[in-house]
Amino acid sequence: MASITKRTSDEGDVSYFVRVRLKGYPLQTATFKRLTDAKKWAASTESAIREGRHFKTNEAKRHTLAEAIDRYQKSVMPQKFRANEVRIRGPILNWWKSQIGHLVLADLSATHFVSCRDTLINHGGNQGRPLAAATIKRHFVAIGHVLKLCQMEWRWMDRNPLKESIIEMPELPRGIVRFLDDDELNRLTAACKESPNPLLYPAFVLAISTGMRQSETMNLYWREPETPPSETAWGVVNLAESCIILHETKNGDRRRVPLASQALAELQKLNKVRRLDSALVFPSPTHPSQPIELKKAWLNALKRAEVNNFRWHDLRHCTASYLAMGGASMVEIAAVLGHKTLDMVKRYSHLSDGHIANVVERMNSRIFGANP
Structure with a gap:
């Protein structure tokens, strides 16, 4: 709303003081010698503020x-x-x-x-x-x-x-989807199981079974730590409910990760022999308050299994790819991986073509009946 106040100086000069106040915007004021000018400025200023045009000549400068x-x-x-x-x-x-x-x-x-x-x-x-x-x-x-x-x-x-304006960005490369075929999976599973490092195999099983990121996997705790890590993802294992609760993730959301089959069994085994001086599921042997470094053991397993061009992060791609080939929808895959949108999981859509074909076939059969 605009208000105009008439002022008279000691010398008898008349002026008009204008105040324009709209909720959520800074107060605007001005002084004029003529009432018509004061009214015109008040009306134009109020209109400009409502239409988002006024502050270019004020705050923006x-x-x-x-x-x-x-x-x-x-x-x-x-x-x-x-x-x-x-x-x-x-x-x-x-x-x-x-x-x-x-x-x-x-x-x-x-x-x-x-x-x-x-x-x-x-x-x-x-x-x-x-x-x-x-x-x-x-x-x-x-x-x-x-x-x-x-x-x-x-x-x-x-x-x-x-x-x-539309500012064109360089085209993003297509996401790389590297997952293990059946032979590679069998060889790498065996190599991890035979590794001298006893934590490599359970970490491998957990990663490929849940699709958790490496930071989420390696920063798991048996109980909530007194001082949670502030700069990385972390979570807590809940064996009673067969799940993991990720309290911090890459996208900032809290996520529940179900545990089943071999992944649950491996964590149950680890729980029976876990270290008393650390709450971490995968603690370092020399610094129990820190996660173990599995890089050397992982590279040795890859070499022994003769699996090339494969990173730990690709285990996450494996999870998504196997889900897609098993008939999971893009929405379901996104939920498992913890993605907020479907953009990141579209790269797996071609792996579910057979499932999609079956869905279309079932729909047509329901509408038109069995094929003649």
């Missing part, structure tokens, strides 16, 4: 992108992100400051961001070398969140240049 990034790093990142994400976003946002941080928000345009994209493609970021398409996308996700808050919460901008 008062603040630079560097100021916005500083506010974001100080007041948003510590509350919104875990320590690992803060470490990743910090250098990215500092790179943006070095490139266009000097510009006031009102002067930002899509052209500036196109130029920055080309710099990332041709010369890279802080390391000075060309970046992968996914890393370039991460740069734009980070700055995009800053600009979103500038516009939607802080009211420092009336327009977001990243939303006004």
Whole structure:
């Protein structure tokens, strides 16, 4: 609402003081000598604020992108992100400051961001070398969140240049799907079971049975720790309910992971012989408060099994691939892996073609009856 107050000075001069106050927006004031001018300004200002046009001439010209990034790093990142994400976003946002941080928000345009994209493609970021398409996308996700808050919460901008134009990103490579065929699976299972390291086989079984990430697998506890790890995923085994509760995950969600068959049996065995000086399921033999390092034992098992071009993370792909070939839907696979969207599991869709064909066949049979 706008209010106009008539003021008379000691010399008898008349002026009109205007106040425009709308909920959620900063108070706007101005003084005029004529009432008609005061009314006109009040009406236009109130209209401009409601339509999101006013603050370009005010807040957007008062603040630079560097100021916005500083506010974001100080007041948003510590509350919104875990320590690992803060470490990743910090250098990215500092790179943006070095490139266009000097510009006031009102002067930002899509052209500036196109130029920055080309710099990332041709010369890279802080390391000075060309970046992968996914890393370039991460740069734009980070700055995009800053600009979103500038516009939607802080009211420092009336327009977001990243939303006004389509800025083409480098095409992301197709996700690699590497999973074990039956022979490879049998050989690697045997090699892990015969490993001198007694924790390799149960960790392998658990990873391939549940699809948990390596950090989630290696940071499992028999009971909730007094000081949970703050920079990584972790969870607690619940044998009574045959499940694992992941309290921290990569996407920040709490997740329940069911335990069945061999995975449950292996954890039950470990529980009977677990160390008393550590709450970890897979503790280091020399530093029981830290997870064991299985890299050497894993590489030896791969070599013995003659399995090439295979990483521990590919066990997660195995889980998803076997689920798809077993007829699980994309939604079910996403739930098992802990993905919020289906984008990451679409890479497995071709493995369920036979299942999809059967679904279509059953639908047609129900509608039209058995084939003649």
